[in-house]
Amino acid sequence: MNFDYTDEQVLFRNMAREFAEREILPFVTEDDRNTYYRPEIIQKMADLGLLGAPIPQEWGGLGTDTVAYCLVCEEIAKASASVFTTALTVHVSLFQMPILKWAGDALKKRYLPKTTKGKLLGAFCMTEPNVGSDSASIETTATQSGSNWVLNGSKMWISNGGIADLLLVLAQTDKTKKHKGIAAFLVERTMPGFASKDIHNKLGLKSSNTAELSFQDCKVPAENMVGQVGDGFKVGMYALDNGRTSTAAACVGIAQGAIDAAVKYSQERIQFGKPIASFQLVQELIVESIVETEAARFLVHRAAYLKDKGEPFTKEACMAKYYAAEVAARSATKAIKVHGGYGYSGEYPVERLYRDAMGLLLYEGTGEIQKLIIGRESIGIPAFA
Numbered sequence: 001m002n003f004d005y006t007d008e009q010v011l012f013r014n015m016a017r018e019f020a021e022r023e024i025l026p027f028v029t030e031d032d033r034n035t036y037y038r039p040e041i042i043q044k045m046a047d048l049g050l051l052g053a054p055i056p057q058e059w060g061g062l063g064t065d066t067v068a069y070c071l072v073c074e075e076i077a078k079a080s081a082s083v084f085t086t087a088l089t090v091h092v093s094l095f096q097m098p099i100l101k102w103a104g105d106a107l108k109k110r111y112l113p114k115t116t117k118g119k120l121l122g123a124f125c126m127t128e129p130n131v132g133s134d135s136a137s138i139e140t141t142a143t144q145s146g147s148n149w150v151l152n153g154s155k156m157w158i159s160n161g162g163i164a165d166l167l168l169v170l171a172q173t174d175k176t177k178k179h180k181g182i183a184a185f186l187v188e189r190t191m192p193g194f195a196s197k198d199i200h201n202k203l204g205l206k207s208s209n210t211a212e213l214s215f216q217d218c219k220v221p222a223e224n225m226v227g228q229v230g231d232g233f234k235v236g237m238y239a240l241d242n243g244r245t246s247t248a249a250a251c252v253g254i255a256q257g258a259i260d261a262a263v264k265y266s267q268e269r270i271q272f273g274k275p276i277a278s279f280q281l282v283q284e285l286i287v288e289s290i291v292e293t294e295a296a297r298f299l300v301h302r303a304a305y306l307k308d309k310g311e312p313f314t315k316e317a318c319m320a321k322y323y324a325a326e327v328a329a330r331s332a333t334k335a336i337k338v339h340g341g342y343g344y345s346g347e348y349p350v351e352r353l354y355r356d357a358m359g360l361l362l363y364e365g366t367g368e369i370q371k372l373i374i375g376r377e378s379i380g381i382p383a384f385a
């Protein structure tokens with residue numbers, strides 16, 4: 001048992017922290033207010049290697065371990081959960097990682113190096129207007145036609161959906177087979193029959209793009225299938241194992257951001273002739289967040305450690321995501337309380353942290369869905385026969 005980070009892990013954490021302070025924090029409030037997505041931040045992350053940190057060097061990444069990648073996620077999300085969503089959990093965990101595991105060498109060669117260099121941005125498309133938590137029931141269809149597959153249907157709540165160059169899309173090839181009929185396709189944005197419409201007025205994650213997608217007789221070359229017919233659901237679940245680990249790390253970042261803001265404000269704000277930090281009931285609000293955030297961080301690192309050992313980590317990823325998302329929401333709430341009325345205004349970062357935490361509570365599966373998976377994995381009941 002060793003609680004020390006390796007030199008490499010510390011290096012990547014510090015690199016991400018310095019980058020976030022220099023390149024993200026100066027714009028975060030303004031971009032949130034203006035619901036503005038700033039593409040140059042994503043390109044600068046790519047230039048540093050952060051857009052493919054855990055991807056092996058032969059595919060253009062840096063080949064870091066998952067713990068180092070999670071530390072990067074924590075630092076970037078502490079500054080901006082929108083940038084984290086766009087560049088890390090969606091582009092790296094939900095898009096690159098399943099391609100790395102499931103795609104053949106030809107597809108990897110064609111697309112992966114351009115994604116790690118920031119030349120192409122990815123999206124992961126599972127959720128639909130009628131199908132969210134029950135992801136095995138997706139209704140988008142894929143029908144074979146000569147050397148193509150023809151996609152028809154729509155997707156909902158897709159992060160990067162309006163800006164991504166490449167979309168990893170799950171579609172049903174044979175409804176009677178349910179999850180065993182699902183296939184995964186790499187769709188280029190320019191393929192005829194694809195369209196997107198941005199979703200506006202979200203509660204949070206305002207500097208990240210979220211869109212509704214439609215596929216109308218969208219022809220995708222057969223060689224763009226990721227895995228085989230019937231592998232699509234496994235591709236999706238593997239993507240989510242990775243996404244839940246990185247998102248749990250981001251939730252730790254949000255919680256830590258809330259703690260840092262609460263500590264700072266409590267030392268500056270004077271009431272009853274003293275800094276409010278001297279009141280033990282104020283300290284309690286901060287202390288509860290510190291303890292819970294540290295516990296969440298350990299859950300994240302445990303899931304990451306198991307992945308790096310090549311062991312199953314589905315249950316641990318769900319435990320980390322479920323707990324860390326709750327902790328992020330609770331810590332942001334407590335930080336708002338510490339700030340009093342000022343916490344309710346855009347003058348301080350805590351209301352943004354709260355709004356963003358709500359998004360991370362939902363995406364990559366709600367807390368209820370994480371609990372269902374943890375329950376099944378613990379009791380030994382397979383999710384699907």
Ligand SMILES: Cc1cc2nc3c(=O)[nH]c(=O)nc-3n(C[C@H](O)[C@H](O)[C@H](O)COP(=O)(O)OP(=O)(O)OC[C@H]3O[C@@H](n4cnc5c(N)ncnc54)[C@H](O)[C@@H]3O)c2cc1C
Nearest residue numbers: 124125126127132133157158159359362363364365366368
């Ligand atoms: C900001 C944002 C970004 C997103 N990005 C993406 C993306 O990039 N790609 C993508 O594919 N999807 C994305 N999503 C979709 C997200 O994954 C879904 O919203 C989420 O999985 C829940 O699905 P739903 O919204 O359809 O809710 P529903 O499935 O309709 O659930 C509604 C409520 O019912 C509960 N519920 C449902 N079934 C059960 C059950 N069996 N037992 C107990 N409770 C249950 C849920 O927990 C929830 O509380 C994003 C969502 C948001 C908000």
